[in-house]
Amino acid sequence: MNRHRIQRLGFVLVGCASLLVTAPILLVVASIVVRGASAIDWEFLSTMPSQGMKAGGILPAIVGTLWLLGGTALICIPVGVGGAIYLAEYARDTWFTRAIRLAIVNLAGIPSIVYGLFGLGLFVLFLRLGTSILAASLTLAIMTIPVITSTSEEAIRAVPVEFRTVSASLGGTRWQGIRRIVLPQALPGIITGIILGLLRAAGETAPILFTGAAFFLPRLPRTLLDPTMALPYHLYVITTQVPGMPQQVQYGTALILLLLVLSLNVIATVIRSYFRRRRQW
Amino acid sequence: MVTDAEGLLKHKICIDNLHYSYGDEEVLKGINLDIPARAVTVLFGPAGGGKTTLLRLINRLNDMVDGTKMTGTIRLDGQDIYAPGTEISSLRRRVGMVFALPLPLPGTIRENVLYGPRLAGMKDAAQCEEILSRSLQQAAIWDEVKDRLDDAAHRLSGGQQQRLCIARSLALEPEVLLLDEPTSGLDPISTAKVEESLFALRRDYTIVIVPHSVQQAARVADYAAFFLMGELIEHGPDKQLFTAPKEPKTEEYVTGRFG
């Protein structure tokens, strides 16, 4: 066989591999959209579950996930972005900085269920927060910090170093340069990172299993110390723990969760490409 | 150049026995140089002579570089600028800097010019407008931008950007203006405009410039200093250096035999 024919065959082969990677993604999304769409109406989104969750809506799970997202954001954004500013602007190349970087890689790699155990041990039991939105948000936040830190650091580093020099030459202190020039320029990248981090948190079940998620609650949570239902956990419950569940409800719930995550994904992509085009350097 | 009653030159910046190294590499080897007030001093010589480093030391921009070592003193109006307790921000307001490449900050022309004054706490709108027009006029760019002060600065041409950068430094009313090859990226017409604005400023400011060619050095200098491999070979009034240099190395360089 001639080598150009081998090349053509090879290209087709790696193309097929890519198809094999992407086709199931389409299949997952399409099957859930097709089967879930009919379940979704206003009632499904706005009412409490009834008849042992086999009928009614999923309002408490949606509201719960929003609570958890808000709580997580509140904690992980300042810590994650602060850490990124430190790493990009202040840290010198010392053994301690390397330790921080290793810690971030490791935090990002710790299994989500281990975060769940940690949250149970520290927040729920040791700090006596109980299974609550607060404990679950703290757990999710710690899991999200490394994502936000590494994407934000990258965004901050992408701002040309000359801007900092110019700011300093005009009498600006280091922090003034960061606050007035670097951060505004890095903001789109930072926001993208935050959204990608929160998107992961929104879909996680394992970290909230023992820290804040409730099987079923007859009413919406009122304070941060209440446990809450959440979309991913609810999907787990109605697909594995409740026999005789109508498939439509399962697919409907999966679709809502998927829509939440995909829309965050789209927002992140749009922000990134919009600001990349408008960048002034 | 400003002289005192006895006809002696008045010096703005005095550099004494300055040694400076990056790691093991010494880039300034015992520099002694007094820079006259209200005049254009050019630091010239082949690349790698330590001119840019010296400039960056005069407003302590090299503080941000790790792994360096400095001995000797630099005094501004008799004050050691490396003395402990020196307010670096206010030093940099007194000693402005223009870089080799035009580096407009992100934002509008107005925001660029007012960046320094605003950091210094300037809030009064009328005063801001005054600073804006004064410094843009001094940098000879006012007529070109006065109708579009709120346009993005990075849309200006290279030459306009560089004059904007000069205006941005002038907005702080510095006493000294350092320019590091300010025309290296510009076409001849833009270069002429930048030099023109420097010419207009020379009686009010102490200007230290690293030129991008010997020709430019000769055109703009009141006072000149020739640097070679980290050493100050010769310095003196421009006429002397460019027409009757004492050192053979200076002569070789000025007449274009090397460099």
Next chain:
Amino acid sequence: MHNSRWSEFAVESLIRVLGFSTVGLVALIFVFLLREGLPVLSEVALPNFLGRAWYPTFGSFGILPLVLGSVLVTVTAIAIALPLGLATAVFVREVAPGWAREILKPMIEVLAGIPSVVLGFFGMTMVAPWVRQTLGTATGLTAITGSLILTYMALPTLISVAEDALDAVPKSYRDAGLAMGATQWQTIWRVIVPAARSGIVTAAMLAMGRAIGETMAVMMVTGNAARMPTEWDALLRPVRTMTATVAAEMGEVAKGSTHYHALFAIGIVLFVITFAINMTAARAIFAKRRRGGLR
């Protein structure tokens, strides 16, 4: 002026503390796992804990079947994902026309974002019946079902790290290969991929770390039988991973009981495994970064 100087000092100090906090967090996590997990060693004899039977109700806390279950599912998943992911990375970086890249990259990002439970649900309803029919197994909830789902959960990490590795191969290597008369295809497999070798290994390791820690999807599709997966057809039988065990049982145990401590001990094992994997991968990444690019 003085006031602003002070507030600036406060902000900068805060940022430093936040920067340091990540190291503290890793330590804190490990300390709490040890605190809740180590007591199991005084409550259960070591041979029991490292034994072949996990029957907590009867006092048997042998984690071996769970460890092997995790290893089986993970290694199988990476064995499938590595060729698939590498081929995709090669396609995206070296072969694909621009428009195909514009479609592929966002789709892989979407895959990375799909929640674990959604993939688990899909696995239960679509993949498991397919496995049962095509492979003729008694149930669709088997190790191989878990591996298939894990393959797709590992792919985004694998592809993006492998892509970076390919990207870091200097252009001169490519040019040299082509200049010597090799076809593009030959250059890819004989020059570029070998040059990116260690980056690809790193990609596989990071993906393995991801896969071994994956919980919900695996729990939903592997059948969760805590038995030694040592038969030749273990892949076609139900299996139980470490992560699934913790997730399924922690909700029902009494706090402070031996069972509770044993589940935390599994957490320690998971932590140590992923820590080791990530440390090794990070070492490769940082070492390469200093030499300019991950290869």
